[in-house]
Amino acid sequence: MKRLTAYLVRLFVMDALILFGVLCALLWMVNCLRSFDVVSVKGQSALVLGIQALYTMPPLAIAFFYVCIGIGLVRALQALQISRELHIIHINYGLPSLWRASAVVAGAGVLGVLVLSNFIEPYANRQLNALNASIAADLVSSTLRPGRFTQVTPGVVLLIGGRAADGEISEFFADDRRDPEVRRTYIATSARVATDGQNYVLELRDGTLQNSAADGRFSEVSFMRYDVNVETLAQAISYVDPRSEKDSVELVTTALSSGEWDEGLTMLLANRSAEGLRVIGIAMVALALAGFPSGRRTRIAMPLEAVVLLIAFAERGLSAYSPLGAATGALGMIGVAGAVIIWRTRPRRAGEVLA
Incomplete structure (x- = not known):
């Protein structure tokens, strides 16, 4: 040069x-x-x-x-x-x-x-x-205060009734409004945060999953156990392209x-x-x-x-x-x-x- x-x-x-x-x-x-x-x-x-x-x-x-x-x-x-x-x-x-x-x-x-x-x-x-x-899992498992609404990410609000010493959560409630077409609500008697080494999963027990559509349609599903990927609650939007x-x-x-x-x-x-x-x-x-x-x-x-x-x-x-x-x-x-x-x-x- x-x-x-x-x-x-x-x-x-x-x-x-x-x-x-x-x-x-x-x-x-x-x-x-x-x-x-x-x-x-x-x-x-x-x-x-x-x-x-x-x-x-x-x-x-x-x-x-x-x-x-x-x-x-x-x-x-x-x-x-x-x-x-x-x-x-x-x-x-x-x-x-x-x-x-x-x-x-x-x-x-x-x-x-x-x-x-x-x-x-x-x-x-x-x-x-x-x-x-990871932040959402930590928030759910240890940081959430009983009886206080907490926003995990814009559009997702969580509420718990109490938390035991072993991490067991009682009276779990989550309201997901990120999708303008569907509002999704999780209600469970108890919950626990678990991990498989790669992903965090929220194990909900004895509860209901409610879906409210923008056109007024409503559906409710009862479950004995329902697993929710914590990452889906932590994202600012409901869907992220894996690519x-x-x-x-x-x-x-x-x-x-x-x-x-x-x-x-x-x-x-x-x-x-x-x-x-x-x-x-x-x-x-x-x-x-x-x-x-x-x-x-x-x-x-x-x-x-x-x-x-x-x-x-x-x-x-x-x-x-x-x-x-x-x-x-x-x-x-x-x-x-x-x-x-x-x-x-x-x-x-x-x-x-x-x-």
Whole structure:
């Protein structure tokens, strides 16, 4: 790698990493504040609070990862223009080094975001669900106070009449309103939390299960024993796609062995892969915006960082509503930015250059 290329890579990477680190720290603190009920209501330690907030970070980190790369590139290129180094690069035929440095940063960004989306996020989802189940099991088995309604997760409220020294719970009541279509109520004379080493199970005895539908239908089932997976009570929503807990290699291996490739699996893999295209697109946008020196002065100068944010917002909106898939916006950025770069690097006459 040439010295100029290495110098530019170092500038681009430092600006992007600093911004990414600051945003990660801020969002982690915000997640801690949002989940503070783990400490204040559910009786867990501050360490559990921090770990829970950490497991919720990968989806957020993926969402703004490519934005940090774009803003980092723009800031570094603007600094080069202010110091006139960008002018020297263009005059002294240093454009190949600029392209190589941008390609190295974009390539590293693609690798990083694909690792995040295909491996780290599924692992974090799996650990978060297990932690939530453990918190719910601890809440049910030891933290619940007799005669006090306690919210395990938004939409799920528990109440117990008493708890014996051996962990036996008397007069168990649970109200589940997470599903807007069906309200489910568990009522049991006694209950106990058990585990098979991997999952926590709530064993209900001598009770009823009541279902109230939104259209007014009501059903009730009596039971002598009914086992409820504690994880189902701990989740913020009634259903979590188990594929979100599996990395892409595991999903592809399973699909190849079974021969079943459904639309949901294809869409999930495409969404994870689209993050890499977003990094390439935003890097090309940054080059198109700030990679060429300009002597023009505007009365109202709009920060290029804000332009990158607006472009990223538009890309997300286009990808979300496009019937062509999640990569639509990224491909649009690549196409438009590529056209601008080609136009700005076209051979021009001396008079046109001076103008």
